Amino acid sequence: MAPALVWLTALMVVPCALVLALAFFRRGIYGGIDYTFTLENFGLVFDPLYAGIFLKSARIAGTATLIAVVIGYAAAYAIAAAPRRWQPVFLFFAVLPFWSNYLIRTYAWIVLLNREGLITQLLRWFGYTGEPPSMLYTEGAVIAGLVYNYLPFVILACYAPLSRLNPELAEASRDLGASAATTFRRVILPLTLPGIAAGAVFVFVLSIGNFVTPALLGGGRFQMIGNLVYDQFLTANDWPFGAALAMALIAIMLLVLMAQAMVANRAAGRAAQAAGGTDG
Amino acid sequence: MAERPPATRRALWLVLGLVFAFLYIPIAVLVALSFNEGGLPTAWSGFSLKWYASLANNSAILSAALNTLIVALISTAVATLLGTLLAIGVEMRRQYGKGLEALIFAPMIIPDIVLAIALLSFFSMLNLTMGLHTIILAHVVFNLAFVCSVVRARLKSFDWSIVEASADLGASALTTFRRVTLPVIAPAVIAGALLAFTLSVDEFIIAFFTAGAGRASTTLPMQIYAMIRFGITPEINALATIVMAVSITALTLSQRLNRGMIGQ
Numbered sequence: 001m002a003p004a005l006v007w008l009t010a011l012m013v014v015p016c017a018l019v020l021a022l023a024f025f026r027r028g029i030y031g032g033i034d035y036t037f038t039l040e041n042f043g044l045v046f047d048p049l050y051a052g053i054f055l056k057s058a059r060i061a062g063t064a065t066l067i068a069v070v071i072g073y074a075a076a077y078a079i080a081a082a083p084r085r086w087q088p089v090f091l092f093f094a095v096l097p098f099w100s101n102y103l104i105r106t107y108a109w110i111v112l113l114n115r116e117g118l119i120t121q122l123l124r125w126f127g128y129t130g131e132p133p134s135m136l137y138t139e140g141a142v143i144a145g146l147v148y149n150y151l152p153f154v155i156l157a158c159y160a161p162l163s164r165l166n167p168e169l170a171e172a173s174r175d176l177g178a179s180a181a182t183t184f185r186r187v188i189l190p191l192t193l194p195g196i197a198a199g200a201v202f203v204f205v206l207s208i209g210n211f212v213t214p215a216l217l218g219g220g221r222f223q224m225i226g227n228l229v230y231d232q233f234l235t236a237n238d239w240p241f242g243a244a245l246a247m248a249l250i251a252i253m254l255l256v257l258m259a260q261a262m263v264a265n266r267a268a269g270r271a272a273q274a275a276g277g278t279d280g
Numbered sequence: 281m282a283e284r285p286p287a288t289r290r291a292l293w294l295v296l297g298l299v300f301a302f303l304y305i306p307i308a309v310l311v312a313l314s315f316n317e318g319g320l321p322t323a324w325s326g327f328s329l330k331w332y333a334s335l336a337n338n339s340a341i342l343s344a345a346l347n348t349l350i351v352a353l354i355s356t357a358v359a360t361l362l363g364t365l366l367a368i369g370v371e372m373r374r375q376y377g378k379g380l381e382a383l384i385f386a387p388m389i390i391p392d393i394v395l396a397i398a399l400l401s402f403f404s405m406l407n408l409t410m411g412l413h414t415i416i417l418a419h420v421v422f423n424l425a426f427v428c429s430v431v432r433a434r435l436k437s438f439d440w441s442i443v444e445a446s447a448d449l450g451a452s453a454l455t456t457f458r459r460v461t462l463p464v465i466a467p468a469v470i471a472g473a474l475l476a477f478t479l480s481v482d483e484f485i486i487a488f489f490t491a492g493a494g495r496a497s498t499t500l501p502m503q504i505y506a507m508i509r510f511g512i513t514p515e516i517n518a519l520a521t522i523v524m525a526v527s528i529t530a531l532t533l534s535q536r537l538n539r540g541m542i543g544q
Contacts (some may be wrong), residue, residue, distance in 0.1 A: 001369025004362040007439050011421050015398035075299040078292040099305050099531040100524040101482045107508045108306035209391035246394045
């Protein structure tokens with residue numbers, strides 16, 4: 001196991017530590033690195049211009065997460081309610097697109113949304129004669145792309161607790177006079193919350209740091225944090241600032257993961273309680 | 281759905297239908313267009329394989345495909361070896377700190393862009409000339425973590441007392457590994473390798489940052505990205521169809537070898 005650990009240390013831990021260190025240095029006059037200590041780069045992260053991009057990224061990632069969770073949960077619920085022998089088949093086909101190339105799945109949306117794309121063609125076919133709607137290179141297109149790319153994971157994450165749900169719990173709730181909506185809200189939803197949280201964290205973390213989807217579906221000028229980091233390293237040549245941005249991204253990610261761990265812990269307690277309740 | 285009222289049952293089937301339409305229509309459109317003579321989404325002008333033929337004559341795509349194959353094969357081989365040994369080492373010991381667990385888990389969750397810029401900074405600080413070899417070094421990082429997690433899942437149910445028994449009966453460590461441990465974990469090792477291969481073939485961001493300048497080390501995803509940025513060309517539809525077919529085949533195979541992984 002030693003070679004693997006050496007590999008991970010040399011090519012992940014050390015480079016990441018290096019980026020962390022870079023964030024505390026100054027940018028050199030000709031784009032290099034000036035090795036004097038500074039906190040400027042982190043200050044710049046909170047500059048209204050860049051803070052705005054962080055907020056916009058969080059808003060886009062949040063919207064994509066919400067939509068993916070609603071659709072993904074509904075899909076997982078329907079799969080868990082399907083006849084037993086069909087469930088693995090449905091699940092397999094729900095996850096299959098996830099294993100095809102990310103760029104290609106994103107490109108598929110360019111084909112659908114561009115001015116002469118499939119959706120415009122469909123509108124024409126239904127008798128629409130006006131200007132083709134501009135759907136590509138909008139925030140909506142970016143959100144659609146993110147939802148499309150990460151939906152399979154939400155389905156997978158929500159299916160696990162839904163399929164393990166003891167049907168007697170819902171039955172008991174109904175027998176005690178609760179409506180279907182109350183049963184869902186008070187019994188099913190709390191018990192499946194860890195799955196929702198896992199799926200939501202996955203979509204949010206991968207969306208907020210995404211750079212391919214905004215670049216392809218948002219257009220050349222569209223910027224999220226990932227694009228900003230990319231620019232600092234490959235075009236603006238301000239590596240220290242790029243490193244500070246990346247560290248801010250990691251910090252957001254860790255916060256979200258911690259929140260998820262809290263939800264999972266609390267739900268584990270609740271599940272233990274519910275299990276105790278049915279036994280008695 | 282059996283014991284639910286018919287209205288609910290219909291609603292659930294409708295949800296399934298809509299979700300699968302959402303997931304598959306975009307891909308289906310791409311595949312269909314790749315066989316469209318005219319190549320444009322505006323009109324179907326007849327079935328044709330000419331876009332596949334033109335791919336075969338596109339030297340930029342062919343050399344990118346070759347680069348991808350080189351990167352994927354070497355990084356998969358190295359990662360499979362290292363990842364499997366890591367999995368055995370960790371599982372045999374049973375006692376491991378949270379730090380080790382985090383180290384193995386990190387490559388799977390760290391944002392691609394962060395690992396990409398970290399490796400770019402690292403390689404340029406070492407004054408390393410970047411090319412296919414640096415992409416391979418980078419790909420092994422996440423590939424070995426995925427191989428390790430697949431093999432570890434298999435080892436969870438492994439009875440280590442048979443390893444002891446083998447040693448007691450006089451087998452060397454190597455013989456024990458070859459005749460006892462390996463046969464048990466082989467399906468997981470192959471599944472992990474197929475997963476790593478697919479991840480490497482599809483990986484774009486880290487390759488993009490660690491490839492260095494020049495066309496010589498362009499991989500297929502980098503080539504696809506460059507083509508997509510220029511807009512829709514019918515050749516991409518054909519290329520996309522082939523790439524999807526390859527990765528879906530490899531992963532279906534991987535899943536079959538490692539049944540049960542999908543539901544966990």
